[in-house]
Amino acid sequence: MTQVRVVQHLANPADLVWAMVGDFGGLHRWHPQVRSVDLSWEGRIRTVHYADGSRAVERLEARSDAMRRYVYVVVDGKVPVNNCRATLHVKDSKGGSTVMWSCEFEPLGDGEASASESLQAHYHEGLKALASALDGP
Numbered sequence: 001m002t003q004v005r006v007v008q009h010l011a012n013p014a015d016l017v018w019a020m021v022g023d024f025g026g027l028h029r030w031h032p033q034v035r036s037v038d039l040s041w042e043g044r045i046r047t048v049h050y051a052d053g054s055r056a057v058e059r060l061e062a063r064s065d066a067m068r069r070y071v072y073v074v075v076d077g078k079v080p081v082n083n084c085r086a087t088l089h090v091k092d093s094k095g096g097s098t099v100m101w102s103c104e105f106e107p108l109g110d111g112e113a114s115a116s117e118s119l120q121a122h123y124h125e126g127l128k129a130l131a132s133a134l135d136g137p
Contacts, residue, residue, distance in 0.1 A: 001104040003104045008098070021068075022090070025037050025046055030126070030133040031129060033050050033122065034050060035050060054077075057074075061085070079115050080108040086101070087100070089102075
């Protein structure tokens with residue numbers, strides 16, 4: 001399994017960050033690549049519509065508001081991977097909070113480097129935009 005992990009330190013309190021990140025259907029509110037999100041199956045399946053016209057289908061596997069963490073599996077998407085299991089986790093840290101977005105996956109064919117780079121860039125861009133969204137206009 002290949003792993004990708006991006007960490008963002010924020011000045012905002014963890015509960016405030018979790019209020020935004022913890023909304024499984026709210027990715028479009030802070031990630032600049034996401035145009036919209038459709039929820040189905042009682043909020044456990046999200047279809048993510050990207051600005052480039054592509055989409056991904058993701059299934060919520062586990063969620064803990066007490067731990068400020070959720071785990072989801074990518075069912076279908078544009079990145080050439082199998083068995084992609086991702087985690088978004090917000091923790092208290094000195095002077096604010098830390099957000100960790102990570103995943104493990106099996107690359108399709110010889111696309112490990114490109115899949116890793118694509119996911120890393122997606123997570124990094126999202127967490128950077130999250131920081132801006134929390135700071136307000």
